[in-house]
Amino acid sequence: MTPKNELLFCALGGSGEIGMNVNLYGTQGKWVMVDMGVTFADHAYPGIDLVLPDLAFIEERRDDLVGIVITHGHEDHIGALPYLAEDLGVPLYCTPFTAGLIRGKLDEERIADRVQIKVMKPRAPFKVGPFGFEFVPMAHSIPEANALIIDTPHGRVFHTGDWKLDSAPVIGSPATGEQLAAIGEKGIDFLVCDSTNTFNAEASGSEAEVRLGLSQTVAKAKGRVLVTTFASNAARLHTLGEVAKETGRKLCVAGRSLDRIIRVAQATGYLKGLPDTIDAETAMRLPRDKVLIVATGGQGEARAALSRVAEGSHPIKLDAGDTVIFSSKQIPGNEVAIGRIQNILAGRGVEMVTEKQAHVHVSGHPGRPELAALYGWMKPEVLIPVHGEMRHLMEQARFALSQGVPRALVQTNGDIVRLAPGAPQKVGNAAIGRLVLDGDVILPADGTTINERRRLGLHGMIAVAVAVGRDGRLAGNPQVRVQGVPVEEDREPFVADAEEAASEAARKNARNLDRMREDIRLAVRRVATRWTGKKPVVDVLIVEV
Numbered sequence: 001m002t003p004k005n006e007l008l009f010c011a012l013g014g015s016g017e018i019g020m021n022v023n024l025y026g027t028q029g030k031w032v033m034v035d036m037g038v039t040f041a042d043h044a045y046p047g048i049d050l051v052l053p054d055l056a057f058i059e060e061r062r063d064d065l066v067g068i069v070i071t072h073g074h075e076d077h078i079g080a081l082p083y084l085a086e087d088l089g090v091p092l093y094c095t096p097f098t099a100g101l102i103r104g105k106l107d108e109e110r111i112a113d114r115v116q117i118k119v120m121k122p123r124a125p126f127k128v129g130p131f132g133f134e135f136v137p138m139a140h141s142i143p144e145a146n147a148l149i150i151d152t153p154h155g156r157v158f159h160t161g162d163w164k165l166d167s168a169p170v171i172g173s174p175a176t177g178e179q180l181a182a183i184g185e186k187g188i189d190f191l192v193c194d195s196t197n198t199f200n201a202e203a204s205g206s207e208a209e210v211r212l213g214l215s216q217t218v219a220k221a222k223g224r225v226l227v228t229t230f231a232s233n234a235a236r237l238h239t240l241g242e243v244a245k246e247t248g249r250k251l252c253v254a255g256r257s258l259d260r261i262i263r264v265a266q267a268t269g270y271l272k273g274l275p276d277t278i279d280a281e282t283a284m285r286l287p288r289d290k291v292l293i294v295a296t297g298g299q300g301e302a303r304a305a306l307s308r309v310a311e312g313s314h315p316i317k318l319d320a321g322d323t324v325i326f327s328s329k330q331i332p333g334n335e336v337a338i339g340r341i342q343n344i345l346a347g348r349g350v351e352m353v354t355e356k357q358a359h360v361h362v363s364g365h366p367g368r369p370e371l372a373a374l375y376g377w378m379k380p381e382v383l384i385p386v387h388g389e390m391r392h393l394m395e396q397a398r399f400a401l402s403q404g405v406p407r408a409l410v411q412t413n414g415d416i417v418r419l420a421p422g423a424p425q426k427v428g429n430a431a432i433g434r435l436v437l438d439g440d441v442i443l444p445a446d447g448t449t450i451n452e453r454r455r456l457g458l459h460g461m462i463a464v465a466v467a468v469g470r471d472g473r474l475a476g477n478p479q480v481r482v483q484g485v486p487v488e489e490d491r492e493p494f495v496a497d498a499e500e501a502a503s504e505a506a507r508k509n510a511r512n513l514d515r516m517r518e519d520i521r522l523a524v525r526r527v528a529t530r531w532t533g534k535k536p537v538v539d540v541l542i543v544e545v
Helices: 081-088 096-108 177-185 207-220 234-246 256-267 280-285 305-311 335-347 368-378 390-402 448-459 488-508 513-532
Strands: 007-013 022-027 030-034 050-053 065-069 092-094 117-119 126-128 131-138 145-152 155-159 190-194 225-228 250-254 291-295 323-326 351-353 382-386 415-420 425-429 434-438 441-444 461-468 479-483 537-544
Touching (some): 050 081, 081 096, 096 117, 096 256, 131 177, 155 415, 190 368, 207 225, 207 323, 225 305, 335 351, 448 537, 461 488, 513 537
Parallel strands (some): 030 065, 092 117, 190 382, 250 291, 323 351, 461 537
Antiparallel strands (some): 022 030, 050 434, 145 155, 415 425, 461 479
């Protein structure tokens, strides 16, 4: 599908899910992409950390793609760039802080010289093919989060990216209500808007409010204090630096991603007042009430600093009487992983504080009062909810209509929507899907490798090795090895039974090796099912000797 004299919108990720944001706008024969994020794998993808969007739809039309515009530097908006951007062969457009994060990722993949980054200033209009763009600074939990004004021959779009309202921002200068209203006065036809917190009846709150809650909580603590937060939340890092000063504690940072954020932030003019940090070894030598540690891992990530601290494999040690503050929201799906870490810490007598016990976190996404304010300032003709599961998208659509927005259109990943001319409507489908990063290899998320791994995890595996002579007859007894099959103490008699079944099956089809292989596979699996009720993967190797 090539955009004609019209304005098209299509999400390849992030609509119908939270994470992996990829949006396309099309007009006058060209497409432009907004963001290219990842999501994080769960138990459905064994052995996988990152899930990437399948960009086959736009890869097949890469000659029509004019650029990729990035709203901000969170992983669900930039995480796929190191793996997929080079193949698209178009420039990236972003602001300085986001550019610094992207460069670091491209450097790690050794492709920094093969992906062009164009660094743009906020509020300075620029052109990308037939599209006019302008970055509009918004408050969020990372520096330089931006909404986008997108000018096209068929209408004007305000694409919010991730945002909130903050009357007392700690970092940066987000657009004020007056400035946003001025944008709306010039005319906004389509509002493409973050739906994450659409069920929240209250506004997200200001980062400045968190400082008091954190300061009071740290001041009460008797021993070491570890605060875990999202590494990208530079405003929270600034707040914790101030809290460390106020409470007479030295600041220690634990986690490579935190180091990277601080480095990029300071290089682009942020966190200039952050106190000098100390390393873990120095922190452990200080009196327990003289150190404040900031660590990654508040979502239960197994390899992050907090998990290693809890398990005792990190240079930072916590004991009874120390305190861990979870200064972040618990992301749905991470409850078990977070609970595991909290249980380990609790067993050591470590005290824990979450946003349920004290005001130690505010969200970076808008609640209903903020959404209503934006609708009033922008006065859009049409709302397109994005950045949410279907329940979030539908709820924001209902809420917008109740607030006087004339029309709302709910779409999901793969829907190609014609925004203009005429009434917005779905006009087609784009191929969508998921890829996974498995080690250094990108694979289909539901392809052969992952499906095999799922079967192995569910049922286990039995390997059978059979030697046959030139006449096709058995040359010795079959050998059976078992992995992940629940036989435990009965392993030896089970293996003997399986080997006997393999021998009998092999004798029935001498000279026909393909038939022999299949008969052995079925015979051994029947033995496994009789013993365990499971149907393991059976791999048969026939060696001619």
